[in-house]
Amino acid sequence: xxxxxxxxxxxxxxxxxxxxxxxxxxxxxxxxxxxxxxxxxxxxxxxxxxxxxxxxxxxxxxxxxxxxxxxxxxxxxxxxxxxxxxxxxxxxxxxxxxxxxxxxxxxxxxxxxxxxxxxxxxxxxxxxxxxxxxxxxxxxxxxxxxxxxxxxxxxxxxxxxxxx
Amino acid sequence: xxxxxxxxxxxxxxxxxxxxxxxxxxxxxxxxxxxxxxxxxxxxxxxxxxxxxxxxxxxxxxxxxxxxxxxxxxxxxxxxxxxxxxxxxxxxxxxxxxxxxxxxxxxxxxxxxxxxxxxxxxxxxxxxxxxxxxxxxxxxxxxxxxxxxxxxxxxxxxxxxxxxxxxxxxxxxxxxxxxxxxxxxxxxxxxxxxxxxxxxxxxxxxxxxxxxxxxxxx
Numbered sequence: 513x514x515x516x517x518x519x520x521x522x523x524x525x526x527x528x529x530x531x532x533x534x535x536x537x538x539x540x541x542x543x544x545x546x547x548x549x550x551x552x553x554x555x556x557x558x559x560x561x562x563x564x565x566x567x568x569x570x571x572x573x574x575x576x577x578x579x580x581x582x583x584x585x586x587x588x589x590x591x592x593x594x595x596x597x598x599x600x601x602x603x604x605x606x607x608x609x610x611x612x613x614x615x616x617x618x619x620x621x622x623x624x625x626x627x628x629x630x631x632x633x634x635x636x637x638x639x640x641x642x643x644x645x646x647x648x649x650x651x652x653x654x655x656x657x658x659x660x661x662x663x664x665x666x667x668x669x670x671x672x673x674x675x676x
Numbered sequence: 677x678x679x680x681x682x683x684x685x686x687x688x689x690x691x692x693x694x695x696x697x698x699x700x701x702x703x704x705x706x707x708x709x710x711x712x713x714x715x716x717x718x719x720x721x722x723x724x725x726x727x728x729x730x731x732x733x734x735x736x737x738x739x740x741x742x743x744x745x746x747x748x749x750x751x752x753x754x755x756x757x758x759x760x761x762x763x764x765x766x767x768x769x770x771x772x773x774x775x776x777x778x779x780x781x782x783x784x785x786x787x788x789x790x791x792x793x794x795x796x797x798x799x800x801x802x803x804x805x806x807x808x809x810x811x812x813x814x815x816x817x818x819x820x821x822x823x824x825x826x827x828x829x830x831x832x833x834x835x836x837x838x839x840x841x842x843x844x845x846x847x848x849x850x851x852x853x854x855x856x857x858x859x860x861x862x863x864x865x866x867x868x869x870x871x872x873x874x875x876x877x878x879x880x881x882x883x884x885x886x887x888x889x890x891x892x893x894x
Binding site: 521524525526528529532533536567568569570572573576604606638641642643644645648652 | 711
């Protein structure tokens with residue numbers, strides 16, 4: 513369990529990285545600062561939330577991503593500008609060099625944000641947008657690599673069925 | 677080529693990469709233009725006005741430098757001990773230690789060579805630090821790696837997370853650590869170092885070595 517001092521240290525070390533991460537997903541500095549505030553407040557409120565399955569920074573990365581996606585969804589439900597939001601994210605992504613793969617990745621991220629559950633969305637974002645390996649994605653979301661692969665394949669299949 | 681992932685960027689910006697990971701990160705950045713562009717883009721995104729500092733790489737070959745980095749890292753773990761050098765300039769309780777990592781030896785002597793990998797550590801009661809490298813080609817910020825403000829010293833000790841690879845400019849290579857109790861503007865520090873005018877209230881620690889291009893990649 514983290515003490516107040518631990519969380520203060522974490523704040524000093526990672527606040528800037530948290531804001532950047534949130535800014536990349538949200539495309540908005542004010543909202544990114546709000547997300548950072550929420551992330552560190554949630555740590556203060558639940559200092560035992562980190563259970564040590566992944567590294568501290570991996571945990572913080574996952575928490576930031578989760579909070580940012582949640583905020584993005586609330587915003588997008590009102591305005592339905594999914595494609596614009598994903599285009600903003602893509603500004604900071606390094607997509608696959610193959611145009612077909614890049615287009616598929618973009619479509620997967622858009623659909624995940626629109627309709628997938630929280631974990632699947634994190635998996636799709638990690639794999640398609642963040643350049644993480646499936647092992648790294650597994651660490652971020654706290655699942656096994658096999659499960660991550662299955663979820664990713666299932667989401668792909670579902671998307672193909674819908675688009676037929 | 678697999679690019680630097682968002683998680684690795686996050687850890688880099690949180691100063692969380694260990695020495696081995698740093699070597700890999702740095703090696704990838706040297707080879708990958710896309711990720712170097714990302715570095716600049718991210719620096720701007722985070723409100724860092726200045727572009728991140730880059731240590732010049734010898735014209736003798738990036739590949740050789742990378743091999744040196746890896747070998748050097750292995751040597752560092754195996755043999756390096758950070759010890760104050762006799763010609764160390766010290767004031768108060770602070771200390772500025774550097775280790776040059778080469779395939780043959782570790783230690784910071786009066787001579788160094790292009791391609792040498794330098795690792796540094798500062799022990800001080802001051803709270804903020806900027807390290808500037810000064811050579812015949814000019815001055816550049818070595819630490820902090822990104823940002824326009826000084827880095828924070830935690831628990832009285834700042835171990836530079838990155839290694840510096842010396843370029844092939846001949847002459848004396850100086851490493852200047854500027855320490856302060858107040859945050860410093862990096863650009864201001866560089867100017868004061870170049871002019872030889874210390875900023876009031878700061879402490880300067882200087883290490884230097886004579887660089888001989890003939891010793892390149894000894």
